[in-house]
Amino acid sequence: MRTPASGPDLTVRAAAPRDLDALAALHSGARARYFSGRLPEALLDTPAERARSRETWQRALACSETTVLCAERSGAPVGVAAYRPAKDVPPDGVELSQLHVDPAHWRSGVGSALHDACVAAWHAAGHPLARLQVYWHNRRARDFYARHGWRPDEGRRPAPDDTHLSLALMLAPGVR
Numbered sequence: 704m705r706t707p708a709s710g711p712d713l714t715v716r717a718a719a720p721r722d723l724d725a726l727a728a729l730h731s732g733a734r735a736r737y738f739s740g741r742l743p744e745a746l747l748d749t750p751a752e753r754a755r756s757r758e759t760w761q762r763a764l765a766c767s768e769t770t771v772l773c774a775e776r777s778g779a780p781v782g783v784a785a786y787r788p789a790k791d792v793p794p795d796g797v798e799l800s801q802l803h804v805d806p807a808h809w810r811s812g813v814g815s816a817l818h819d820a821c822v823a824a825w826h827a828a829g830h831p832l833a834r835l836q837v838y839w840h841n842r843r844a845r846d847f848y849a850r851h852g853w854r855p856d857e858g859r860r861p862a863p864d865d866t867h868l869s870l871a872l873m874l875a876p877g878v879r
Contacts, residue, residue: 712776712777713774713775713776713781713812713813713816714774714775715772715773715774715775715816715817715819715820716772716773716775717770717771717772717773718764718771718772718773718783719764719773720764722764722773722780723757723760723761723764724757725779725780726760726771726773726780726783727753727756727757727759727760728753728756729780729781729782729783729803729804729805730756730759730760730783730801730803731752731753731756732805732806733803733804733805733806734756734803736806760783763785763800763801766787768787768788769785769786769787769800770785770786770787770824771783771784771785772784772785772817772820772821774804774813774816774817776808776813780805781804781805781807781808781813782802782803782804782805782808782813782814782816782817783801783802783803783817784799784801784802784803784817784818784820784821785799785800785801785802786798786799786800786821786824786825786833787800789832789833789834795829795830795831796830796831796832796833796834797825797828797830797832797833797834798833798834798835799821799833799834799835800835802814802817802818802821802835804817809843814847815851818851821833822851822872822874825874826874830874830875831873831874831875832871832872832873832874832875833871833872833874834856834869834870834871834872835848835853835869835870835872836867836868836869836870837867837868837870838866838867838868839865839866839867839868840866845868848870851872852872852873853870853871853872854870854871854872855868855869855870855871856869856870856871857871858871
C-alpha cells in the first residue's frame with residue numbers, strides 16, 4: 704500500500720524486513736527524545752536498549768497478526784506505526800501498539816500520514832473501535848492523538864500509579 708501524504712516525497716507503505724535496522728533506530732531515537740529529562744540519558748542509548756528495540760521490531764515484522772507501516776521521505780524511513788487486533792471488547796477492535804516519528808521530522812505531517820493510513824485500513828477492515836496506550840507524561844503525543852479524535856477510554860480507568868493513559872477512537876457510530 705502506498706498512500707500519498709503531505710508532500711510528494713512522503714509515502715506510507717507496508718514495512719519490509721529490509722527496514723528492520725532503520726525502524727529500530729528510528730524508534731530508539733524517538734523514545735530517547737520523549738523520555739529526555741525523565742530517564743538518565745545513559746539508559747536510553749545503550750547496546751542493550753538498541754538490541755531490545757531491534758528485537759521488538761523483528762517480532763512485529765514477523766507476526767502475521769501485526770501490520771507494520773513505514774513512512775518514508777525521499778526513500779528514507781522517517782516514521783513507523785504498528786497495529787494488531789485488540790484482545791478485548793469489542794472483539795473486532797484494533798490496537799495501535801506503536802507510532803513513532805524521527806524527531807527531525809516531527810510536525811512535518813509524517814505522524815498524520817501514518818495515522819491516516821492506519822485509520823483508512825481500519826475502516827476498510829470494518830473495525831468499529833481502535834485503542835492505544837500513551838505515556839501520561841508524553842504531552843506532545845497526547846495532543847497529537849486528541850487532534851486526531853482520540854479520547855480517554857472510559858472503559859479503562861488507569862490505576863493511580865499507572866504510567867499510561869488509555870485512549871479510544873470510535874470508527875463506527877454507537878461503539879464504545
